[in-house]
Amino acid sequence: MIRKLPSGGYRLYSRKKNQKTGKRRNLGTFKTLVAAQKHEREVQYFKRAG
Numbered sequence: 001m002i003r004k005l006p007s008g009g010y011r012l013y014s015r016k017k018n019q020k021t022g023k024r025r026n027l028g029t030f031k032t033l034v035a036a037q038k039h040e041r042e043v044q045y046f047k048r049a050g
Contacts, residue, residue, distance in 0.1 A: 009030060
């Protein structure tokens with residue numbers, strides 16, 4: 001899940017919320033949407049390759 005930040009960057013969050021905190025985990029902050037999307041694909045790939 002990618003969200004645009006007030007600073008103009010983009011942040012990648014986990015899809016599921018943490019049960020303890022009720023918030024999503026920060027998986028990285030990126031300057032461009034393309035970079036955030038690329039990293040999201042990498043994360044999804046490594047979740048399956050184990």
